[in-house]
Amino acid sequence: VKVESRTVDPAEQQMLKRAQAEGIETIWDRADKMKPCPIGSEGACCRICSQGPCRVPPPKKAKPGEEQKKQAVGVCGATAETIVARNFARMVAAGSAAHTDHARGVAHLFKEVAHGRAPGYELKDAGKLRAIARDYDVPLSVGEGDDKKSRSKEEIAQDLAEKVLAEFGQQSGELVFSSKRAPKKRVELWRGLDVMPRGFDREVVEIMHRTHMGVDQDYKNIIHQCTRCAISDGWGGSMLATELQDVLFGTPVPVLGDSNLGVLKEDHVNVIIHGHEPLLPELINAASQDPEMLEYAKSKGAKGIQLAGICCSANEILMRHGIPVAANFLGQELAIITGAVDAMVVDVQCQFQALASLVKCFHTKLITTDERGRIEGETMYIPFDDHHGPEIARKVLKEAIDNFPNRRAPVIIPEQKYPCVVGFSMETIRYLLGGSIRGSYYTLNDNIIGGRVRGIGGVVGCNNVRTLHDNAHLSMVKELIKNDVVVLTTGCNAIACAKEGLLTPEAAIKYCGAGLAEVCETVGIPPVLHMGSCVDNARILLAAAACVRAGGLGNDISDLPAAGAAPEWMSEKAISIGHYFVSSGVYTIFSAAWPTTGSEILTDYLFHGLESELGGMWDFELDPVVAAQKMIAHIDKKRAALGI
Ligand code: BF8
Ligand code: SF4
Numbered sequence: 001v002k003v004e005s006r007t008v009d010p011a012e013q014q015m016l017k018r019a020q021a022e023g024i025e026t027i028w029d030r031a032d033k034m035k036p037c038p039i040g041s042e043g044a045c046c047r048i049c050s051q052g053p054c055r056v057p058p059p060k061k062a063k064p065g066e067e068q069k070k071q072a073v074g075v076c077g078a079t080a081e082t083i084v085a086r087n088f089a090r091m092v093a094a095g096s097a098a099h100t101d102h103a104r105g106v107a108h109l110f111k112e113v114a115h116g117r118a119p120g121y122e123l124k125d126a127g128k129l130r131a132i133a134r135d136y137d138v139p140l141s142v143g144e145g146d147d148k149k150s151r152s153k154e155e156i157a158q159d160l161a162e163k164v165l166a167e168f169g170q171q172s173g174e175l176v177f178s179s180k181r182a183p184k185k186r187v188e189l190w191r192g193l194d195v196m197p198r199g200f201d202r203e204v205v206e207i208m209h210r211t212h213m214g215v216d217q218d219y220k221n222i223i224h225q226c227t228r229c230a231i232s233d234g235w236g237g238s239m240l241a242t243e244l245q246d247v248l249f250g251t252p253v254p255v256l257g258d259s260n261l262g263v264l265k266e267d268h269v270n271v272i273i274h275g276h277e278p279l280l281p282e283l284i285n286a287a288s289q290d291p292e293m294l295e296y297a298k299s300k301g302a303k304g305i306q307l308a309g310i311c312c313s314a315n316e317i318l319m320r321h322g323i324p325v326a327a328n329f330l331g332q333e334l335a336i337i338t339g340a341v342d343a344m345v346v347d348v349q350c351q352f353q354a355l356a357s358l359v360k361c362f363h364t365k366l367i368t369t370d371e372r373g374r375i376e377g378e379t380m381y382i383p384f385d386d387h388h389g390p391e392i393a394r395k396v397l398k399e400a401i402d403n404f405p406n407r408r409a410p411v412i413i414p415e416q417k418y419p420c421v422v423g424f425s426m427e428t429i430r431y432l433l434g435g436s437i438r439g440s441y442y443t444l445n446d447n448i449i450g451g452r453v454r455g456i457g458g459v460v461g462c463n464n465v466r467t468l469h470d471n472a473h474l475s476m477v478k479e480l481i482k483n484d485v486v487v488l489t490t491g492c493n494a495i496a497c498a499k500e501g502l503l504t505p506e507a508a509i510k511y512c513g514a515g516l517a518e519v520c521e522t523v524g525i526p527p528v529l530h531m532g533s534c535v536d537n538a539r540i541l542l543a544a545a546a547c548v549r550a551g552g553l554g555n556d557i558s559d560l561p562a563a564g565a566a567p568e569w570m571s572e573k574a575i576s577i578g579h580y581f582v583s584s585g586v587y588t589i590f591s592a593a594w595p596t597t598g599s600e601i602l603t604d605y606l607f608h609g610l611e612s613e614l615g616g617m618w619d620f621e622l623d624p625v626v627a628a629q630k631m632i633a634h635i636d637k638k639r640a641a642l643g644i
Contacts, residue, residue, distance in 0.1 A: 001032070007330065007469035009499060011261040011414035015334035018412060024361055026333050027352065031465045043084040044598025046074050049213040056080045057598055081219035084599040086211040088575070091595065092226045093207035095576025098349055099535050100168070100200045100237030101372075102277055106244045107164050109279055112386045113248060114157030120283050120390040123153045124250045130156065132243055135180045136163045157247075164240060170199030177243075178235040182541075183548045185556040186585060190231065193613060195224065195583070197232030204229060219602050220609075227583045227614070234580030239538035245316070249282050252319040252423035252532065254525075259498035261331070262417030263324035264340045268306040269297050271400045272326060272335055275347035276533065278316035280369055280384045281309075283393035284345065285321055293394065297401045305397070310335060311350050312533035315494060319423040319532055328470070328495035329570075330463040336364050339409035343400035347384070348373040350462075350571065363406040365399055420503035422494075422530035426542040432523055441543070441550035443523075444486075448561060449552050449644050452515035454484040455635030456547070457628075458540045458581070460491050461566030461574045464592045470496040472567035472591050472624035477502060479628035481527040484513035485635060488543065491534040492568070502528045537577050540564075541584060554642055558585025558615025561638040563631035567591040567624045578618065582606075585615035587634040589627050594620040 003016040006028045019026050039045045039055045047053035054074035062068040073079050078086075112118035123129055130140055138159045141150045167175055174196045179187055190196050197203050207229050210216035216225070246252075264270045271288070273281045287293055288305045297305050308326040309317055317323040326335050329350055335341055336358055343365045344355065356377035359366045365379040369392075374381060382396055424432075433444040447453040457480045463469055473496035477487050481502075489497055497503050502511065508520035508527045520527050531539045544557045553560050564581040566574050569590050581588045596603045611617040621627040 001028070005468065008471045008474065009260070009331070009416075009469065011416035012327070012331055012334050012469065014412075014414045015261065015337045019334075019337050024337060024358070025354075027330065027354065027465050030354070036466070039598070041593060041595070042598035043087040043595045044080060046078060046083040046086065048086065048211065049076070051075045054078070054083070056083055058600065076214065078217060080599040081602045082217045082222070084596045084602050085219040085222040088596055088602075089207050089211050089222050089226050091572040091575040092229050092579050093204045095571065095573035096229050096233035096237065097204045098573050099233050099241065099576065100204065102348070102535055103200070103237040103241035103244070104168060105277055105279065106241050106248070107161065109386050110157065110244045110248060111161035111165065114154055114161050116154065118386045118389065120286065120393070121248055123157055123247055125247050126153050128243065128251055129153060129160070129247045132247070133160050135176050136160055138163060164244070167236075168200045171202060172198050174198065175200070175232060175236045177239045178231055181239070181545060182235055182584070183545055183556050189556070189614070193227075195228040195231060197228050197236055200232055200237050203232040219599070220605065223605065226579055230576050230579035231583050233576045234538060234541055234584065238535040239541070241535040242532070242538045245278060246425070249278060249320055251427055252425045253428050254421055255319065255322040255423045257318045257322045257420050257422055257498070258324040259418050259420050259495065260416045261326055261335060261338060261414045263306070263308050263326055264335070264338055264413045265303075265306045266340060266411050266413055267303040269300075269302045269304070269401050269404045270306050270308065270341050271397065272308055272310055272341050272344040273313045273317060273323075274310040274332060274344055274351060275373070276312040276349045276535075277347045277370070278313055280345075280347065280389065280393060280396075281313050281317050283389045284396055285317055285323060287390065287393040287397050290394075293397055293401070296398065297404070300401050300404045302401070302404045305401070312491060312535075313347060315491065315530075315533040315536070319530060325495050325498060328463055328492035330465060330469045333358055336362055338413050339407060339411045340413050342403040342407070343367055343396070345369060345396055346373065346375070349573070351375065361409070363403060363408050365403050367396055367399060369396070416499075418499055418501045420498040420530065421505065421526055422498070422503060424525075424529035424531050426531075426539045426546060429529065429543055430546060432525060441546045445547060445550045445552045447519050451644070452484065452519050453486050454515070454632070455561035455563070455639065456544075457485045457487045457631055458537070458562070458564040458586070459487050459489050459493050459567065460534070460537055460564070460577065461569040462492050462571050464568045464570040467568050467592050470499070470568075473497065474500050474502075476565060476567045476591075476624040476628045477528055478511055479625050480631065481507075481512045481516060483632050484516040485632060486516060487528040488531050488540050489528055490531050490536050490540070493566075494530045494532075497528045498530070502526065503530050534573055534577065541580075544584070544586070556585055556615065559638065559642065561635040561642070562586060563634045564588040565590065565627060565631060567627065582610060582616040582618055583614055587616060587619065587631070589619040589621055589630055591620070591622055591624050591627050
């Protein structure tokens with residue numbers, strides 16, 4: 001098989017050639033052997049009770065003269081609409097659960113830090129802490145008049161921790177961020193539709209209940225709960241994870257980083273950080289700069305310690321510390337195939353089980369660190385715990401260093417390495433594009449109204465082995481910036497863009513339309529703004545809300561000339577993210593595959609029906625350039641409605 005048909009990344013092509021030459025199996029080989037089930041991929045297989053699985057794909061169109069076959073229903077009578085909606089809903093539930101459970105870990109750590117019980121951590125961003133506390137009605141001071149005293153960071157954080165932790169098990173009412181941070185008009189719309197989320201866990205559990213055998217069998221009602229659950233992710237769990245991580249680890253500001261497999265160094269101990277939760281990676285980064293650790297690495301013959309990231313943990317430490325990113329989702333095996341990785345440290349989400357067998361071909365230690373994410377055959381399990389963070393980080397690092405002398409396969413590190421400017425939090429964009437009115441998105445809006453910037457595209461999401469790796473990401477983003485659409489990116493799209501050099505101010509000259517290029521040059525920013533990991537899609541929501549607040553572009557997110565996309569999505573998290581964008585009023589288009597084609601009626605509801613309810617809707621288009629053009633058409637439609 002030609003490696004060019006698998007990935008567009010030359011560094012990864014080189015590693016795939018090595019894999020082929022040495023008979024090492026990768027995800028692409030397994031994908032060749034495993035054809036997707038045509039019924040399951042349409043969402044048309046129900047296996048939620050043991051009378052099935054029941055398969056209800058749309059009947060083939062009858063040939064002339066033949067009688068048209070009827071649409072099948074499940075043994076219990078469940079229609080294709082119900083079955084497909086149930087499968088879709090369970091994706092929303094799993095995705096939302098992943099983000100919210102991530103937030104739970106951060107919230108627990110936050111509480112321990114507030115009480116001084118978590119060595120190695122601090123409350124770094126006091127300004128953000130106070131902003132969140134204000135939303136949660138936690139008092140910032142005590143006493144009145146002359147006796148009024150500010151409360152300490154710790155006192156505020158202790159109260160705030162109790163309030164955020166209570167939201168996980170909250171049974172009624174509204175989530176704080178959903179009601180306070182979305183534009184007023186959006187909140188009123190959600191209240192009117194009765195989709196305000198009540199509690200993080202409740203919304204996920206309720207989807208699981210409703211999609212149990214014989215409960216919710218009205219597809220619109222199932223999607224209604226999807227909306228509530230997805231809002232509790234975007235304007236809830238994900239937003240909480242992002243905000244509390246900023247308090248603990250610092251709100252990102254622009255920083256220079258490097259990307260692609262060329263960031264690994266033959267003469268260094270190479271440690272790959274892979275997963276999603278930055279709690280332990282923050283401390284591994286700190287430990288890697290400890291002179292004692294460095295000495296230890298030297299005693300084993302290495303020149304130093306090189307950390308590099310994969311997936312969203314990579315995005316987290318890249319944008320806060322400039323730690324280079326080695327690869328996105330589909331590159332995780334290829335990093336090990338360099339023979340240069342002394343340890344791969346994983347936490348949760350998007351980690352191939354195949355890593356465990358792959359590391360056996362090399363010297364790499366696969367270290368799992370989260371009790372929720374063990375991998376059978378892992379080399380080692382070093383569980384993270386809030387109370388002994390620095391010790392655990394040093395232990396992990398020591399394992400990597402001890403492994404440096406054990407390299408056995410010849411080390412082949414591709415030379416590709418590209419710089420990137422990252423760290424565009426909502427606050428940083430506000431600062432850079434606030435213009436004369438700092439503290440708002442005024443300049444950005446002004447540029448949109450003036451037409452130099454045509455609109456905003458949020459392009460995010462995974463890799464998918466069923467598509468040419470990174471190709472859809474890059475062609476979509478290039479088409480958008482060529483047409484003056486500024487791109488906000490997170491997740492594996494951000495890493496694909498980094499590897500292509502799109503996250504540099506120079507990319508503006510090379511790839512952008514004249515208007516966007518001018519704005520980027522004036523402000524000195526890349527045309528593609530790296531906003532972080534997948535939970536940081538909440539930053540895109542906050543940026544959208546800030547655009548609405550700055551004025552001139554309507555009263556709601558659905559008025560903005562903006563669109564969202566995940567051109568190579570594969571995970572359930574992507575569906576939850578997509579659905580919260582739709583629920584926030586954004587036109588959201590996916591490529592690669594679409595999981596509801598088993599019901600034309602349901603698909604039509606998601607693609608068209610939702611627009612009249614939520615102002616946002618789903619769409620699907622296989623060709624990423626055509627998808628970009630559809631985003632631009634939507635942006636133009638919104639511009640026309642605004643009269644700009
Ligand atoms: O949370 S983009 S493949 S790494 S799921 Fe996974 Fe998808 Fe990458 Fe990050 Ni997000
Ligand atoms: Fe079949 Fe109904 Fe059971 Fe689903 S719930 S497997 S459609 S009988």
